[in-house]
Structure formats: structure tokens, C-alpha cells
Amino acid sequence: MKSILLSISSTIVFSTVLGTAAWAGNSSVAVAPNGIALPEGYKDWRVISVSHRTDNNTMRAIVGNDKAVEAARKGETNPWPDGSVLGKLVWKAEIDANWAAATVPGKFVHAEFMIKEAKKYEATGGWGFARWLGEDQKPYGKDASFVQECYGCHTPVKGNDYVFTHPAKLP
Amino acid sequence: MKSILLSISSTIVFSTVLGTAAWAGNSSVAVAPNGIALPEGYKDWRVISVSHRTDNNTMRAIVGNDKAVEAARKGETNPWPDGSVLGKLVWKAEIDANWAAATVPGKFVHAEFMIKEAKKYEATGGWGFARWLGEDQKPYGKDASFVQECYGCHTPVKGNDYVFTHPAKLP
Numbered sequence: 362m363k364s365i366l367l368s369i370s371s372t373i374v375f376s377t378v379l380g381t382a383a384w385a386g387n388s389s390v391a392v393a394p395n396g397i398a399l400p401e402g403y404k405d406w407r408v409i410s411v412s413h414r415t416d417n418n419t420m421r422a423i424v425g426n427d428k429a430v431e432a433a434r435k436g437e438t439n440p441w442p443d444g445s446v447l448g449k450l451v452w453k454a455e456i457d458a459n460w461a462a463a464t465v466p467g468k469f470v471h472a473e474f475m476i477k478e479a480k481k482y483e484a485t486g487g488w489g490f491a492r493w494l495g496e497d498q499k500p501y502g503k504d505a506s507f508v509q510e511c512y513g514c515h516t517p518v519k520g521n522d523y524v525f526t527h528p529a530k531l532p
Numbered sequence: 533m534k535s536i537l538l539s540i541s542s543t544i545v546f547s548t549v550l551g552t553a554a555w556a557g558n559s560s561v562a563v564a565p566n567g568i569a570l571p572e573g574y575k576d577w578r579v580i581s582v583s584h585r586t587d588n589n590t591m592r593a594i595v596g597n598d599k600a601v602e603a604a605r606k607g608e609t610n611p612w613p614d615g616s617v618l619g620k621l622v623w624k625a626e627i628d629a630n631w632a633a634a635t636v637p638g639k640f641v642h643a644e645f646m647i648k649e650a651k652k653y654e655a656t657g658g659w660g661f662a663r664w665l666g667e668d669q670k671p672y673g674k675d676a677s678f679v680q681e682c683y684g685c686h687t688p689v690k691g692n693d694y695v696f697t698h699p700a701k702l703p
Contacts, residue, residue, distance in 0.1 A: 404702050407576055408593045408621075413584040416633035422579045422593065422700075450579075452700055459689050459696060462587035466700035496703045518630050525630060529593075529623055529637035531575050532667045 390498045393491035395505040399498065400426070400474055403448045409433050410529040413454060413464060420466045422450045423526045429477075433528035440487065440522040445477040447526065469496050475524065485512040486523040561669045564662035566676040570669065571597065571645055574619045580604050581700040584625060584635060591637045593621045594697045600648075604699035611658065611693040616648040618697065640667050646695065656683040657694040 390399045406424035413420050425433060429445035432438050441447075451473070452466030473492035476482070482489045490511035492501035501507060515523040561570045577595035584591050596604060600616035603609050612618075622644070623637030644663035647653070653660045661682035663672035672678060686694040 405578055408579045408595065410637055411582040411591050411593050412628070413591065413625075413635040414631070414633055415635070420582050420584065420700075422582050424579065450700070450702070454584075457583070457696065459692075460585070462585055463696075464584040464586070465698070466581055469701040469703065472703070493703075496701065498703050521630075525628065525634075527636070529591075529621070530640040530667065531621065532640065532643070532664075532669050 390493060391500050393493075393500045393507075394502045395489070395491065395508055397474070397476065397489050397491035399472075399491075399493055400446055400448065400476075403446075403472065403474070406430070406448060408529075409447070410526050412526075415454075418454045419470060420452050420454045420464060424448045424450065434531075436528075438522065438524070438528065440479070441477045441524065443478055447475045447524065449473045471495065471501070472498070473501075485509075486515065486519065488512075488515075488523055561664060562671050564664075564671045564678075565673045566660070566662065566679055568645070568647065568660050568662035570643075570662075570664055571617055571619065571647075574617075574643065574645070577601070577619060579700075580618070581697050583697075586625075589625045590641060591623050591625045591635060595619045595621065605702075607699075609693065609695070609699065611650070612648045612695065614649055618646045618695065620644045642666065642672070643669070644672075656680075657686065657690065659683075659686075659694055 392398045409425045410423040426446040451470040453468045455467035457463035457465045471494045476489040479487040490508045563569045580596045581594040597617040622641040624639045626638035628634035628636045642665045647660040650658040
């Protein structure tokens with residue numbers, strides 16, 4: 362009886378560990394104040410563009426989920442289709458130690474996302490916004506109203522479906 | 533008998549079409565003067581870093597095949613393991629039309645690659661180099677000696693396995 366209980370107990374522990382591992386990327390990351398969860402697998406998404414902002418001294422890779430990348434390659438991005446998720450990976454800009462005329466990523470600043478669901482996020486241009494700060498991925502914003510800051514900043518590009526990024530050309 | 537022949541014939545035609553489609557991305561692209569073929573699927577590779585070079589006014593996304601991305605994430609890049617392929621997607625830098633302090637990709641300039649095979653490419657630091665120019669992907673270099681230019685430029689970073697890129701940090 363003892364060995365059976367031990368076996369059941371081990372199975373539960375083992376399953377729990379496995380369950381944790383499967384979600385390890387994101388289960389430990391808190392949801393944003395507006396309820397948006399960190400998109401899974403975003404570090405494996407394909408690149409849509411890059412940018413260098415001198416106003417806040419950052420370098421960026423703009424990546425997208427499959428839906429977004431497909432839309433970008435077809436040129437069907439105004440509007441982006443529902444289900445598209447754009448991710449921006451942001452680093453502090455640094456001068457390359459071996460090439461003085463090159464600016465490259467330094468410290469990781471944040472990952473931020475735009476999730477297209479025209480109906481669900483109608484109040485903010487059809488996009489849900491969320492951002493996670495630093496390598497410990499702390500959700501940005503004190504409460505759900507933080508999205509007004511995102512939406513406000515993106516309003517000047519309303520004519521491009523609220524997106525600054527134009528997919529970079531590829532052969 | 534006629535229908536069997538037709539069926540066989542259809543099968544051959546169908547297979548040929550499928551075979552062509554599978555290679556469509558690169559079959560029309562000429563190999564580099566040193567015999568290196570354009571790596572298949574490179575537009576779907578994951579991002580390892582980004583850069584902005586002000587000396588030649590370009591923006592870059594540095595991507596890698598699975599072997600390279602795995603190595604980058606494990607921090608096992610000095611040396612990079614055999615089979616690693618690094619790709620650099622290069623665009624002319626432009627000021628963003630809607631954000632004056634942002635530099636973004638304009639015209640596509642070229643895609644260039646470093647292929648790690650320590651033995652095969654021993655004469656050039658263990659790396660095979662190749663580059664394809666523009667959206668029509670014309671191989672760079674008049675003859676195989678073009679690699680001396682690549683190798684020469686990368687020699688200052690011999691201590692980093694001849695690679696300028698340091699993988700960008702991610703959470």
C-alpha cells in the first residue's frame with residue numbers, strides 16, 4: 362500500500378513538473394493589466410522588419426506570428442487580418458565594440474505586442490496592446506488604462522491600420 | 533492500356549511539378565562563384581540580432597538556421613558548431629515617414645551568409661562565405677577569390693570565431 366501511494370505521489374509530482382516545463386516560457390509571466398497574456402513562442406517568430414530609434418536609443422526587431430508574416434508577405438496589411446500578432450523586441454542601442462560605425466543591441470528593454478481582433482479591440486483601433494518589461498518580463502501599466510498611451514501614440518498611423526511598421530522587402 | 537499510360541504520365545507530370553515547387557525558392561538563383569548555393573528557407577529563419585551601420589547606411593537583421601539559433605541561445609558560439617549558418621538581410625536605411633527619430637529598412641540590398649564547416653572551410657576561418665545582391669539575387673564576386681574580401685574583413689573578430697554578431701539578449 363505504501364509503495365502504491367508513493368507511486369501515485371511520484372506520478373503527480375512528475376506530471377506537475379512536466380506541466381510546468383511545457384509552459385515554462387510563459388506560465389511564470391503575469392498577464393498584462395488588460396488581461397492579455399504573453400504570447401507563447403514569440404521568440405521563435407519570423408522577422409518582419411527592424412528599426413533604430415534615436416529618440417530613446419533603442420534597436421528593435423519586429424516579428425510576427427504565422428498569420429502576421431503571411432499577411433506581410435502578401436502585402437495584405439491594411440488592415441492586418443484578425444489573428445495577426447506583431448511583436449517588437451527592444452534593446453538599448455550600443456556601439457559595436459569591433460565596428461565603431463555599427464549600432465547593435467545591448468541590454469534587453471522590453472517585448473511589446475499588438476494583437477489584431479477588430480471586434481474585440483474596437484475601442485483601440487482593433488488592436489490589443491501589451492508590453493512586458495526587462496528580462497523578468499514584468500507587465501507594463503498600473504491598470505488597464507495603459508492602453509490609451511499605446512493607442513494614442515499609434516493614432517498618427519491610423520491610415521496604416523495603426524501600425525508604424527512597413528514589412529521590410531525581401532526577394 | 534491507354535488509361536494506364538495516361539495515369540503513369542499524369543503521375544510523372546504531377547511529381548515533376550511538385551518537385552519544382554519544393555525548390556522554387558532557390559532553383560532559379562545562381563550559385564556563388566565558390567560553389568555555395570543560396571540556403572533554402574532563409575527568409576523563415578529566426579532572428580539572432582539586428583544592426584544599423586552608418587558607414588554604408590544600412591539596416592540589418594541577422595538570422596540563423598536552427599543549428600545556429602540553438603547555439604546562440606545556449607551561448608555556445610565560440611566556436612559556433614559545424615552546420616551553423618548565419619544570414620544577414622541588409623536594407624538601405626531610411627528615415628521613417630511617420631517617426632523622424634526612427635531609421636527603418638528601405639530598398640533591399642543583399643542577403644549574405646556564413647556557413648560553418650571547420651574542416652571544409654579551414655582556409656577561411658572555418659566559414660564559407662557567400663552573398664546574393666538585390667531582389668534578383670545575383671551572386672556576388674567575379675570568381676571564387678571574392679571570399680578573401682569577406683575573410684579579411686572578418687579577421688579582426690577572429691577571437692569571436694570570425695563573427696561580429698553577438699546574439700541579442702532575450703528573456
